[in-house]
Amino acid sequence: MHELIAAPYLDHHLLVRPGNPKAARVPASRYDELHSASGTSAVPAWLADVARQAWKIDLSDRRLDETVLVRSRSPYAYGRASYELNLGCNYDCEHCYLGLKQFAGLEWPERERLLHAIRDSGVLWLQLTGGEPMIDKLFPETYRLAYELGMMVEILTNGSRLAAPKNLALLTRLRPNRITLSLYGATAESYDGLTRRRGAYRMFVKGLDAAHEAGLPLDLALIITRHNAHEADQMRAFAGRYDLPYREYTHMSPTIYGGAETLATQAPDHLADREPFNGCNAGHTFFHVDPHGMATICKVGRDEAIPIMTTGVEGLSRLGGIADSLMLRTGGCTGCQLSGTCRVCRPLAKVYQEAKAPLDRYCQHATTRS
């Protein structure tokens, strides 16, 4: 299996190592040299130097085809994507924006085609998510193929299946770029209460301990809702005990079906200010794919989905135009005088507006406007 990936990434060229956050930028001429080299040739001296400096690995005297997977240029120039394997989940969080969380996903032949299309679109960093991706029956095959195709794979998980020996062996052998575990509370009482699943905290800690012990690259997403806000400091301390980086999430979104029921789970006193919205490359440099192979500009802006299984990778050429039109829709914000300092993008505002959410749930200018 490859030690390094050489790939075009947006308008430059990178060398990356699966399971390692470091990337080395190389001139186009170096990438071309690798791309046109015969597989059986030796690793060039300059590449062995880069590998030694960046990742402390010795590739001298090794064959190129045994060590470096050289990705081809793509006319689509995407760099990142997320793929929701299946909306099904073994938890039932009240805040979950997936709403019904229906179990459904592509069978293997379609999934194989989808992963090839994602690779052909130029994607180098691929996030596997769900639902809970690791309960999907084809998770191991999906992960392995994404890895073998030369994508740097990140997994978004609730951690409940991380301790399973089969999963642990796979992820230790083919290291992911990152595993992000959601943390739903600092005690079994609040964690199991929020996820509405007895024993969920125990499974989470078991998975986290196993992955931590195996040295896998982990970080935490602290989900702070009205159920666990009283434990926010304990959740930060929990991350500290494992010495893991973390991000906090306090804004709950309406469901992908337009339901507002999730909004009541927000802890109003803990809502963090959003960053000002300064534009976004959704649909241009990254995209999202749902369990049925429908591609959208991102997880939030799910309008005008492209059926990749029918169109193939070529269908993605329409995504940029779709993104531009979604960004121009003003919807319920028409005429707002404060749009220059708005902190929500148009697709996100639309989701809240369709769910008939109160203005103060998504607009930081709510008081001024009303």
Ligand code: SF4
């Ligand atoms: S673990 Fe994630 S996907 Fe599952 S119900 Fe909770 S929020 Fe939804």
Ligand code: SF4
């Ligand atoms: S929700 Fe808005 S800011 Fe976020 S990725 Fe989608 S378009 Fe971009």
